[in-house]
Amino acid sequence: MLAQTLLLAAFAALGSASPIHVARADSPYVYTNSFGLNFTQMNASLPNVTIFATGGTIAGSGSSNTATTGYSIGSVGVLSLVDAVPEVLNISNIAGVQISNVGSEDVTSEILLNLSKYINKVVCGDSTMAGAVVTHGTDTLEESAFFLDATVNCGKPVVIVGAMRPSTAISADGPYNLLEAVTVAASNKSTNRGALVVLNDRIASAYYVTKNNANTLETFKPIEEGFLGTLVSDVPYYYYPPVTPTGKTAIDVSNITSIPRVDILYAYEDMSNDTLYNAIDSGAKGIVIAGAGAGGTSTSFNYAIEDVLNRLKVPVVQSTRANSGEVPLSDIGSTTASHIASGFLDPQKSRILLGLLLAQGKNLTEISAVFHGSTDD
Numbered sequence: 001m002l003a004q005t006l007l008l009a010a011f012a013a014l015g016s017a018s019p020i021h022v023a024r025a026d027s028p029y030v031y032t033n034s035f036g037l038n039f040t041q042m043n044a045s046l047p048n049v050t051i052f053a054t055g056g057t058i059a060g061s062g063s064s065n066t067a068t069t070g071y072s073i074g075s076v077g078v079l080s081l082v083d084a085v086p087e088v089l090n091i092s093n094i095a096g097v098q099i100s101n102v103g104s105e106d107v108t109s110e111i112l113l114n115l116s117k118y119i120n121k122v123v124c125g126d127s128t129m130a131g132a133v134v135t136h137g138t139d140t141l142e143e144s145a146f147f148l149d150a151t152v153n154c155g156k157p158v159v160i161v162g163a164m165r166p167s168t169a170i171s172a173d174g175p176y177n178l179l180e181a182v183t184v185a186a187s188n189k190s191t192n193r194g195a196l197v198v199l200n201d202r203i204a205s206a207y208y209v210t211k212n213n214a215n216t217l218e219t220f221k222p223i224e225e226g227f228l229g230t231l232v233s234d235v236p237y238y239y240y241p242p243v244t245p246t247g248k249t250a251i252d253v254s255n256i257t258s259i260p261r262v263d264i265l266y267a268y269e270d271m272s273n274d275t276l277y278n279a280i281d282s283g284a285k286g287i288v289i290a291g292a293g294a295g296g297t298s299t300s301f302n303y304a305i306e307d308v309l310n311r312l313k314v315p316v317v318q319s320t321r322a323n324s325g326e327v328p329l330s331d332i333g334s335t336t337a338s339h340i341a342s343g344f345l346d347p348q349k350s351r352i353l354l355g356l357l358l359a360q361g362k363n364l365t366e367i368s369a370v371f372h373g374s375t376d377d
């Protein structure tokens with residue numbers, strides 16, 4: 001408790017160094033735009049950024065300043081984020097939307113659909129808005145980031161950010177990550193690069209990035225594809241001009257109201273083929289296999305995949321449980337069924353894409369063609 005008080009006092013001291021005055025009378029807001037977004041300051045010469053908070057570690061409050069596990073999530077809202085990092089107000093005017101307040105494991109496709117539609121409306125649809133920042137717990141951050149990369153396609157930056165340490169830990173990473181995320185979202189250098197994941201001074205494409213370590217700060221990496229850029233002293237530097245990932249499919253969610261259930265099944269020795277049938281019996285409308293190596297499963301499971309594709313017409317995408325690499329169609333193909341290879345998409349990204357394609361009403365042939373776009377054959 002004492003540690004928290006001291007930390008807040010430290011933040012307050014930082015805040016008083018700012019030349020920007022934030023109204024703090026009956027309402028903390030000084031300006032409301034035509035979409036009903038409330039700003040804590042309005043300096044018309046600064047870019048405007050909307051922060052969408054979903055919950056998670058960046059908002060979490062730990063019980064001691066050395067705890068890095070076991071903290072409660074999502075206990076602080078958007079306004080507190082701005083209060084905690086007043087430096088963001090030197091970079092942009094901030095509006096906040098609390099879209100949910102859950103840990104990342106509880107982010108649902110319904111929350112993601114709402115979030116994507118909200119961003120498309122109030123950020124893409126507003127010429128005065130530079131970009132969006134989404135705060136998110138890190139465990140499933142890459143899934144939500146991939147969803148937003150696929151479904152927000154107006155060229156404005158959507159930056160997904162989280163923190164590995166709770167906000168009360170010594171050297172908490174949340175405040176600086178948030179500052180960097182706002183900086184990237186406010187920068188016109190960030191346009192036409194898809195959704196971006198910013199943590200630990202690195203800028204990564206949401207299409208490729210994945211969490212590699214369960215605990216450390218150095219965890220979000222696109223293993224083979226590399227980072228798009230970095231931040232040095234909070235100045236973004238991109239290594240390359242804007243580029244679109246090979247095989248990326250843009251999806252318009254404006255008419256989508258729900259995402260069908262897609263299950264992921266993990267391959268292993270002795271895997272029984274009934275897990276596949278059980279998942280479909282339980283309501284899965286699509287399946288992703290985290291296959292061994294380049295999409296492999298046991299002979300009996302492979303027959304079951306073909307049975308499901310041919311007889312039940314349920315799409316089964318074969319991805320890999322390996323940390324990186326490709327599942328090419330040639331490695332899983334057969335003459336008795338049209339298998340679907342995930343290419344360079346890992347199981348969790350394949351699940352998001354398959355759900356979106358099913359929501360669009362795509363058939364097996366069309367789904368195959370989209371996934372085929374991210375393979376080399």
Ligand SMILES: *[C@@H]1O[C@H](CO)[C@@H](O)[C@H](O)[C@H]1NC(C)=O
Nearest residue numbers: 019020021043044045046090
């Ligand atoms: C508004 O932003 C500009 C550009 O950063 C800055 O020079 C100016 O001091 C700001 N105005 C106020 C009142 O803070």
Ligand SMILES: *[C@@H]1O[C@H](CO)[C@@H](O)[C@H](O)[C@H]1NC(C)=O
Nearest residue numbers: 029032036037038096097098
């Ligand atoms: C902006 O503030 C008003 C008045 O407090 C509130 O009704 C509205 O929900 C706020 N907008 C958002 C997006 O939070």
Ligand SMILES: *[C@@H]1O[C@H](CO)[C@@H](O)[C@H](O)[C@H]1NC(C)=O
Nearest residue numbers: 033044045046047048128129
């Ligand atoms: C920020 O929003 C205000 C109010 O809508 C607008 O006047 C200003 O031009 C915007 N800033 C930029 C850099 O577009």
Ligand SMILES: *[C@@H]1O[C@H](CO)[C@@H](O)[C@H](O)[C@H]1NC(C)=O
Nearest residue numbers: 014015017018019086087090
């Ligand atoms: C905002 O920028 C001004 C001018 O560069 C600087 O003096 C001030 O410390 C900054 N405030 C914060 C909170 O970073």
Ligand SMILES: *[C@@H]1O[C@H](CO)[C@@H](O)[C@H](O)[C@H]1NC(C)=O
Nearest residue numbers: 099100108110111112113114
């Ligand atoms: C999604 O948005 C709708 C309409 O604003 C709302 O009724 C619903 O509760 C939201 N769902 C979630 C999961 O946030």
Ligand SMILES: *[C@@H]1O[C@H](CO)[C@@H](O)[C@H](O)[C@H]1NC(C)=O
Nearest residue numbers: 045047186187188189190191
């Ligand atoms: C980005 O903003 C800077 C400073 O406002 C401006 O000089 C530059 O032309 C802009 N670049 C693009 C690509 O819009």
Ligand SMILES: *[C@@H]1O[C@H](CO)[C@@H](O)[C@H](O)[C@H]1NC(C)=O
Nearest residue numbers: 250251252253254255256360
């Ligand atoms: C959404 O539905 C409307 C009305 O039926 C239609 O005009 C529009 O083309 C649809 N948009 C997409 C992306 O399917």
Ligand SMILES: *[C@@H]1O[C@H](CO)[C@@H](O)[C@H](O)[C@H]1NC(C)=O
Nearest residue numbers: 273274299300301303304307
């Ligand atoms: C699934 O496995 C069972 C038990 O090993 C086997 O009898 C059955 O033939 C398999 N199904 C297919 C489609 O291969």
Ligand SMILES: *[C@@H]1O[C@H](CO)[C@@H](O)[C@H](O)[C@H]1NC(C)=O
Nearest residue numbers: 313361362363364365366367
């Ligand atoms: C799938 O959809 C495409 C495009 O609408 C259509 O040409 C094709 O016949 C369909 N395939 C099947 C198997 O229904």
